[in-house]
Amino acid sequence: MKLFIDQLQEKMIAKNSRICVGLDPHLELLPETVLDPELLQDQAANQVEIAAAVLKFNQDILAAVADFTAVVKPQIAFYEKLGSAGFKVLKKLIKKAQTEGLLVLLDAKRNDIGSTAAAYAEAYFAKETAADAITINPYLGRDGILPFLKNKNKGAFALLRTSNPSAVDLQDLKLANGKLFYQAVGDFLAELGEPYLGECGYSNLAAVVGATYPAELAAIRKQLPQTFFLIPGYGAQGGGALDIKAGFDSQGQGAIINSSRGINFAYRAAAYKNYGAENYAEAARAAAREMRTEINAVLSLK
Amino acid sequence: MKLFIDQLQEKMIAKNSRICVGLDPHLELLPETVLDPELLQDQAANQVEIAAAVLKFNQDILAAVADFTAVVKPQIAFYEKLGSAGFKVLKKLIKKAQTEGLLVLLDAKRNDIGSTAAAYAEAYFAKETAADAITINPYLGRDGILPFLKNKNKGAFALLRTSNPSAVDLQDLKLANGKLFYQAVGDFLAELGEPYLGECGYSNLAAVVGATYPAELAAIRKQLPQTFFLIPGYGAQGGGALDIKAGFDSQGQGAIINSSRGINFAYRAAAYKNYGAENYAEAARAAAREMRTEINAVLSLK
Numbered sequence: 322m323k324l325f326i327d328q329l330q331e332k333m334i335a336k337n338s339r340i341c342v343g344l345d346p347h348l349e350l351l352p353e354t355v356l357d358p359e360l361l362q363d364q365a366a367n368q369v370e371i372a373a374a375v376l377k378f379n380q381d382i383l384a385a386v387a388d389f390t391a392v393v394k395p396q397i398a399f400y401e402k403l404g405s406a407g408f409k410v411l412k413k414l415i416k417k418a419q420t421e422g423l424l425v426l427l428d429a430k431r432n433d434i435g436s437t438a439a440a441y442a443e444a445y446f447a448k449e450t451a452a453d454a455i456t457i458n459p460y461l462g463r464d465g466i467l468p469f470l471k472n473k474n475k476g477a478f479a480l481l482r483t484s485n486p487s488a489v490d491l492q493d494l495k496l497a498n499g500k501l502f503y504q505a506v507g508d509f510l511a512e513l514g515e516p517y518l519g520e521c522g523y524s525n526l527a528a529v530v531g532a533t534y535p536a537e538l539a540a541i542r543k544q545l546p547q548t549f550f551l552i553p554g555y556g557a558q559g560g561g562a563l564d565i566k567a568g569f570d571s572q573g574q575g576a577i578i579n580s581s582r583g584i585n586f587a588y589r590a591a592a593y594k595n596y597g598a599e600n601y602a603e604a605a606r607a608a609a610r611e612m613r614t615e616i617n618a619v620l621s622l623k
Numbered sequence: 624m625k626l627f628i629d630q631l632q633e634k635m636i637a638k639n640s641r642i643c644v645g646l647d648p649h650l651e652l653l654p655e656t657v658l659d660p661e662l663l664q665d666q667a668a669n670q671v672e673i674a675a676a677v678l679k680f681n682q683d684i685l686a687a688v689a690d691f692t693a694v695v696k697p698q699i700a701f702y703e704k705l706g707s708a709g710f711k712v713l714k715k716l717i718k719k720a721q722t723e724g725l726l727v728l729l730d731a732k733r734n735d736i737g738s739t740a741a742a743y744a745e746a747y748f749a750k751e752t753a754a755d756a757i758t759i760n761p762y763l764g765r766d767g768i769l770p771f772l773k774n775k776n777k778g779a780f781a782l783l784r785t786s787n788p789s790a791v792d793l794q795d796l797k798l799a800n801g802k803l804f805y806q807a808v809g810d811f812l813a814e815l816g817e818p819y820l821g822e823c824g825y826s827n828l829a830a831v832v833g834a835t836y837p838a839e840l841a842a843i844r845k846q847l848p849q850t851f852f853l854i855p856g857y858g859a860q861g862g863g864a865l866d867i868k869a870g871f872d873s874q875g876q877g878a879i880i881n882s883s884r885g886i887n888f889a890y891r892a893a894a895y896k897n898y899g900a901e902n903y904a905e906a907a908r909a910a911a912r913e914m915r916t917e918i919n920a921v922l923s924l925k
Binding site (some may be wrong): 365366394396398399402404408409430434437445460480487488491494497498505509 | 650659666667690698700704705706708710711732733734735736737738740741742745746747749761762763764765767782786787788789790791792793794796797798799801804807808810882
């Protein structure tokens with residue numbers, strides 16, 4: 322079987338797409354036709370019905386965007402909120418996405434000492450309904466990262482520069498050698514990822530670099546020519562298409578841009594309001610197509 | 624209700640105990656009388672039986688050690704490995720621990736942007752069978768930490784200096800101001816934790832500092848007089864009782880020392896082998912009592 326990163330590149334080329342659709346089912350944003358808001362009054366008591374609504378909503382979104390994206394990214398926190406019912410939904414979603422020909426990047430930001438990291442890798446990369454890649458947090462160093470790279474059909478996206486306002490608190494601390502901390506994390510990840518390079522020239526050890534800091538994005542792209550980027554923060558978090566151009570290589574490869582709320586809940590946005598809440602899937606489809614076009618245009622690709 | 628950190632201190636004093644018992648059900652270490660090793664041949668097919676064995680084992684351990692510890696720390700990776708069945712086990716365990724009068728520190732090392740961190744806080748601190756505290760990873764800065772502190776009855780333990788061999792990879796990078804990165808993380812956590820101080824003088828925002836680096840432990844205790852420490856790495860990871868003395872304040876407070884494998888699987892250790900595998904709970908009880916005594920002795924407490 323192909324390395325994860327080559328599978329990703331292949332699907333991106335086949336779909337001429339550099340987007341990633343996040344699946345973040347914020348319960349209070351689901352259409353009333355899918356989830357009766359009254360059920361949210363007592364979430365614990367109505368967990369099963371809520372989980373069923375989340376599954377339906379996400380399956381519809383998946384089917385609607387499958388033509389325009391190579392990969393979807395469920396944010397596991399929203400499934401963990403639903404307890405054991407949420408885990409069942411997540412498994413079904415992963416299977417459904419893979420049946421639709423999509424890769425699944427599980428946004429879990431897991432991290433721990435080696436033996437525990439191995440347990441996480443087993444939890445999410447095991448045979449049945451397993452994700453294709455996972456986000457991880459690099460704070461514990463290589464022990465906490467390598468277990469996720471053991472299976473070369475799987476990928477890991479380590480946090481490098483995150484997209485949130487307080488990313489600067491620790492990631493931007495200045496080191497004695499003049500670099501910023503996140504730049505040193507970048508060097509570290511690049512070295513660690515070297516043995517996991519695919520034919521496409523990128524490594525199975527990828528990195529998360531926020532779109533909300535465009536200048537940093539350009540510099541880190543230059544610094545890490547073999548590190549594939551997941552770029553979050555597009556849309557709801559404030560990053561636009563122009564901001565992310567610098568994250569790609571000269572071939573328009575090497576990165577995917579994630580949007581979650583902007584696609585999942587497009588039906589609530591002014592631009593797609595005319596679809597109506599009941600046609601949330603069509604609205605998401607239109608938003609995904611538009612985002613793909615917008616990014617390809619910025620990269621001067623058709 | 625009392626602040627989390629005051630609840631912890633109160634229970635520690637009541638039990639004259641500075642230990643924390645990790646609940647890390649490594650499946651291959653469970654006694655054969657509890658878990659038939661043949662079931663491990665096909666974990667996916669036997670998930671329900673395996674989960675039942677994990678529940679039984681942990682309930683027995685809980686009951687056995689309850690006299691000697693204020694707090695237990697389930698490592699969530701081992702429950703996530705069991706999928707939705709594992710989540711049900713975890714909920715039952717949390718309830719059982721709290722019924723036994725123990726606090727539950729969920730070792731999950733969660734981390735994300737603000738809105739997602741809030742979802743995690745809701746997932747693990749919500750009303751029913753909720754944990755009392757959680758471990759978190761501070762890499763995303765304050766946005767990713769503050770949602771876990773919103774409810775003052777709950778606590779958060781942020782990774783500062785971890786106990787694994789590659790902790791040094793990133794945590795020990797030298798900053799321009801002469802400090803090491805983890806020391807700057809310490810200053811950051813202390814400042815962030817200031818509004819959450821309890822009557823005991825410590826903050827609901829606690830920190831994880833490994834026992835495997837004793838010199839660092841002494842320095843960081845001095846640096847952060849209001850930060851409570853969870854000290855892992857005792858026992859299986861190589862830290863001994865003398866190594867951890869420096870983690871406590873002059874009153875012998877301000878820290879808990881975690882042991883997971885050393886207590887859970889005491890029945891496999893030379894010192895407790897005479898109990899026999901079927902008496903794993905009694906072996907764990909003896910190991911917990913011994914660890915409490917050892918640590919109190921090092922601190923010159925009875």
